[in-house]
Amino acid sequence: MLAIGIFALSSFSFNSAPPSKPFVVVLDAGHGGKDTGNTGNGYKEDEISLSIVLKIGAELEKHPDIKVIYTRTKDVFLELHERAAIANKADADLFVSVHCNAHSSQAYGTETFVLGLHKSQANFEIAKKENEVIFLEENYEETYAGFDPNSPASLIGLTLLQEEYLDQSIMLAGLIQNNFTNTLKRKDRSVKQAGFWVLHNTYMPSVLIETGFLTNKQEGKYLNSAKGQTEMAQEIAKAIISYKNNLSLATTKSQNPVIEEKEMDQAIETTDEKIYKDVVFKVQLAASSKRLDTKPSNFKGLKDVSRNKEDGLYKYYYGETSDYNKIQLMKTFAQEKGFTSCYIVAFKKGEKRKLSEVLKSEDK
Ligand SMILES: [Zn+2]
Numbered sequence: 001m002l003a004i005g006i007f008a009l010s011s012f013s014f015n016s017a018p019p020s021k022p023f024v025v026v027l028d029a030g031h032g033g034k035d036t037g038n039t040g041n042g043y044k045e046d047e048i049s050l051s052i053v054l055k056i057g058a059e060l061e062k063h064p065d066i067k068v069i070y071t072r073t074k075d076v077f078l079e080l081h082e083r084a085a086i087a088n089k090a091d092a093d094l095f096v097s098v099h100c101n102a103h104s105s106q107a108y109g110t111e112t113f114v115l116g117l118h119k120s121q122a123n124f125e126i127a128k129k130e131n132e133v134i135f136l137e138e139n140y141e142e143t144y145a146g147f148d149p150n151s152p153a154s155l156i157g158l159t160l161l162q163e164e165y166l167d168q169s170i171m172l173a174g175l176i177q178n179n180f181t182n183t184l185k186r187k188d189r190s191v192k193q194a195g196f197w198v199l200h201n202t203y204m205p206s207v208l209i210e211t212g213f214l215t216n217k218q219e220g221k222y223l224n225s226a227k228g229q230t231e232m233a234q235e236i237a238k239a240i241i242s243y244k245n246n247l248s249l250a251t252t253k254s255q256n257p258v259i260e261e262k263e264m265d266q267a268i269e270t271t272d273e274k275i276y277k278d279v280v281f282k283v284q285l286a287a288s289s290k291r292l293d294t295k296p297s298n299f300k301g302l303k304d305v306s307r308n309k310e311d312g313l314y315k316y317y318y319g320e321t322s323d324y325n326k327i328q329l330m331k332t333f334a335q336e337k338g339f340t341s342c343y344i345v346a347f348k349k350g351e352k353r354k355l356s357e358v359l360k361s362e363d364k
Pocket of ligand 1: 030031037038045099130
């Protein structure tokens with residue numbers, strides 16, 4: 001085996017090619033200085049987000065091919081547009097902004113945002129809260145000409161720049177949410193879109209992570225603890241590394257790769273398995289009285305679509321696996337292809353079962 005290895009090294013010149021440009025990740029701890037962020041249960045969003053970000057950075061810096069840049073490493077105030085400017089100047093490959101959520105209820109769970117038009121009032125409210133820091137900035141009227149965080153309409157123009165990076169942003173957001181849910185058993189509030197100012201000015205794939213609710217008694221306590229911060233940071237770092245590995249093939253060919261099935265397959269391969277015995281998961285794409293051919297061109301290019309007649313309706317499914325992690329990634333992929341309201345269904349011994357019950361009833 002050793003001899004073969006040496007032979008391969010000396011025979012192919014690409015093995016000795018000079019190291020390529022490092023993969024640059026900009027880590028952005030939300031808030032800071034006179035902007036404390038939310039202070040649910042007395043915990044401080046600006047301190048917690050900074051602590052998590054520094055831990056993510058320490059993890060990523062163990063990889064010599066990754067370069068980490070922080071928008072802040074101390075308790076200082078930064079204007080929103082400065083954060084994006086730091087990332088653009090560094091010609092970064094990724095921008096990751098870390099925050100903590102707040103709500104008047106005992107809501108809890110993690111959600112990761114990419115820039116887009118908010119699809120619900122709740123998403124708009126979160127973006128509004130994170131955007132409101134603008135009012136603490138001097139000269140905000142000039143800096144953000146015409147932008148009003150309180151107006152949903154003024155967010156529409158913000159989505160344009162990020163559009164071409166949307167595929168990659170959703171890919172990273174999906175990996176992050178999967179890690180939170182599967183490894184840390186945090187409640188999954190899913191990948192969402194909303195108009196965050198801090199994301200709209202960056203020229204690279206960008207996500208904003210709401211790591212959980214400080215206003216929730218248990219989640220606030222968890223996020224304020226060293227254990228909670230370390231665990232969240234490790235899962236975010238792991239997701240960034242999988243993302244980098246998944247895209248490394250595509251990036252050599254083009255500046256802005258879209259996620260192809262190949263990359264999706266790679267993501268699936270590098271994600272830990274989570275097998276549920278005797279269970280088959282599928283992604284339900286659509287239900288219709290019409291009998292459609294399951295060829296890819298009928299399903300936005302998705303392969304392996306199957307059809308089943310149930311209660312007089314044709315149900316169309318994507319994927320078929322006992323691996324819950326795999327089906328979650330396939331769901332993200334299907335959503336990205338345009339099936340925005342698709343969802344995971346579970347079958348046990350051929351019978352459709354409630355997903356929540358299947359997930360609860362198994363040990364794993
Ligand atoms: Zn925040």
